[in-house]
Amino acid sequence: MVLLSAPRWLRSRLTDRFWRVQEVLKYARHFRGRKNRCYKLAVRSVRRAFVKSTKARREKKRFLRALWITRIEAASLEHGLKYPAFISNLIKSQVELNRKMIADLAIYEPKTFKSLAALAQRRRQEGFLAALGDGKEPEGIFSRIVHHY
Amino acid sequence: RYVRQLQRLQLLFSPTAADSRGARQFVEEEALDFARQNPDVVLYVSPRAGPAPVLLAEYMNGTVREELIASKTSEEIKQLATKLAGQSGLDIIRIRKPFHTDNPSIQGQWHPLTNKPSALTVQGPRLQPQ
Numbered sequence: 516m517v518l519l520s521a522p523r524w525l526r527s528r529l530t531d532r533f534w535r536v537q538e539v540l541k542y543a544r545h546f547r548g549r550k551n552r553c554y555k556l557a558v559r560s561v562r563r564a565f566v567k568s569t570k571a572r573r574e575k576k577r578f579l580r581a582l583w584i585t586r587i588e589a590a591s592l593e594h595g596l597k598y599p600a601f602i603s604n605l606i607k608s609q610v611e612l613n614r615k616m617i618a619d620l621a622i623y624e625p626k627t628f629k630s631l632a633a634l635a636q637r638r639r640q641e642g643f644l645a646a647l648g649d650g651k652e653p654e655g656i657f658s659r660i661v662h663h664y
Numbered sequence: 665r666y667v668r669q670l671q672r673l674q675l676l677f678s679p680t681a682a683d684s685r686g687a688r689q690f691v692e693e694e695a696l697d698f699a700r701q702n703p704d705v706v707l708y709v710s711p712r713a714g715p716a717p718v719l720l721a722e723y724m725n726g727t728v729r730e731e732l733i734a735s736k737t738s739e740e741i742k743q744l745a746t747k748l749a750g751q752s753g754l755d756i757i758r759i760r761k762p763f764h765t766d767n768p769s770i771q772g773q774w775h776p777l778t779n780k781p782s783a784l785t786v787q788g789p790r791l792q793p794q
Contacts, residue, residue, distance in 0.1 A: 593779045623769035625778045 583614040590621035594632035596639075604635035607642070608657055669724050669752040672706045673745060677717035683734035684717040690738040698742060705749045719744060723753025 518524050536554050542564070543550060543557040550556040588598035605612070610631070612620075621628045634657065641655025675695070677687035691709055699707050719731045719741065729748065733741050772778070 590774075622774050624771045625774045626771045629779070 580614060583618040586618040586621060587614060590618075590625075590628055591632055591635075594629060594636075596632055596636060600639055601632065601635045604638040604642070605631065608634055608638045609661060610634070667724075668704045668749065670705060670749050671722045671724055672708055673748065674708045674710065674720040674722075675717075676710055676712055676714075676720060677733070678713055679711045680713070681717070686736045686738050686741055687717045687733050690741045694738055694742050698745060702746075702749055707745075719748065721748040721751075723751075725753040727753035727755065729753075 550560040591601040638657045677684040716734045721729045
């Protein structure tokens, strides 16, 4: 229905109010209380929910990283290593795995994780020898650095 | 090799209604060209006296997608048809993860007894390793 003149527009009625209201209420259906039914309350709740979800995207990254760190800590304690020792020695041995992959390995590939923990332990011992020995012993095997450039 | 996931494309329109004008123009002018350019797309054209004109796309996994083409120009209908022909039948929702595996674990998933010594190796005051 094309309303071609201003007097015609002024006489028209709003006919799709139901669908405009449903557009908002469909995002509020799983809320608790009256804000999943009543439009006036739902508008505010839906807007706050969207704002919170956009802001939470930055926190999600922090939260997931903390979760991975907790899991790696638990897994490395099973093998007798603490998390700072594990991660620092892994980086010194040039193993560039990020915490997400190490956490997935710890869950799904426990033997690989055990070998990673053994590598970190060996590098740790070599580090101690290099720092405390200070003699003419040769450098540790796992302390060698490979340059890729 | 690429297999088109679109099973059939049905163009249902009315030969007399006013909102099927674009659909009728599409059938007269561009349907043949569209069919020739995409030889593996099956296009069924069925005029029927009834409700609004619709472009029905059925896919290999069973999903049926209806797109209203009422009061659309023939150009728009052609673009819509190419879009539907390129889609697969998966629902259009947010994909949670861009990866999926059926066998996530090769060495066996961790369980609380993976790193504990078994009864074969425990050395207690009375238990001997076998």
